[in-house]
Amino acid sequence: xxxxxxxxxxxxxxxxxxxxxxxxxxxxxxxxxxxxxxxxxxxxxxxxxxxxxxxxxxxxxxxxxxxxxxxxxxxxxxxxxxxxxxxxxxxxxxxxxxxxxxxxxxxxxxxxxxxxxxxxxxxxxxxxxxxxxxxxxxxxxxxxxxxxxxxxxxxxxxxxxxxxxxxxxxxxxxxxxxxxxxxxxxxxxxxxxxxxxxxxxxxxxxxxxxxx
Numbered sequence: 001x002x003x004x005x006x007x008x009x010x011x012x013x014x015x016x017x018x019x020x021x022x023x024x025x026x027x028x029x030x031x032x033x034x035x036x037x038x039x040x041x042x043x044x045x046x047x048x049x050x051x052x053x054x055x056x057x058x059x060x061x062x063x064x065x066x067x068x069x070x071x072x073x074x075x076x077x078x079x080x081x082x083x084x085x086x087x088x089x090x091x092x093x094x095x096x097x098x099x100x101x102x103x104x105x106x107x108x109x110x111x112x113x114x115x116x117x118x119x120x121x122x123x124x125x126x127x128x129x130x131x132x133x134x135x136x137x138x139x140x141x142x143x144x145x146x147x148x149x150x151x152x153x154x155x156x157x158x159x160x161x162x163x164x165x166x167x168x169x170x171x172x173x174x175x176x177x178x179x180x181x182x183x184x185x186x187x188x189x190x191x192x193x194x195x196x197x198x199x200x201x202x203x204x205x206x207x208x209x210x211x212x
Contacts, residue, residue: 009165009168009169009172010165011161011162011165011166011169012165012166012168012169012172013169080103080106080107083100083103083104083107084100084103085100086100
């Protein structure tokens with residue numbers, strides 16, 4: 001299938017702004033019909049390829065899939081933060097007490113590490129967050145500048161598009177006026193030819209009558 005270019009001159013054509021909207025409906029119907037016959041050739045090659053997230057982290061990849069499926073977050077396992085003793089403390093075996101003791105030691109070590117982390121956070125956390133916030137602000141400034149530059153490019157494209165359409169519209173108007181003028185001249189010439197032919201026919205009949 002050959003490439004089909006769908007284009008218009010919205011900055012020049014104002015026929016679609018009629019009150020009834022009939023012409024606009026006809027145009028939309030034709031565009032819809034034309035688009036159905038256009039073969040899709042894929043995304044624009046200038047677009048970046050799709051980003052595959054967490055290719056090296058299966059845990060985060062699985063979590064992303066869970067979020068995409070809309071599944072709720074699994075409840076947190078709080079049993080490891082508890083210190084359960086054997087249910088039957090009187091008749092509990094040595095292994096059951098050892099298991100409870102190991103769990104208590106693990107909880108104690110966990111709390112100790114939390115205290116260490118809190119101490120490190122109090123000592124260095126403020127500066128670390130300041131640096132992090134500074135980097136985020138720099139990223140935000142860069143994004144804002146990129147957005148503004150993109151907006152300017154879009155404005156320039158639309159301005160050039162408008163100028164090109166107005167120029168093409170002026171040429172179309174001149175050609176349409178020229179076409180109308182030529183049609184009018186052709187019509188005048190045709191009418192003059194008919195008048196001359198009628199006059200010639202009249203003179204021919206008069207000549208025949210005079211020769212009889």
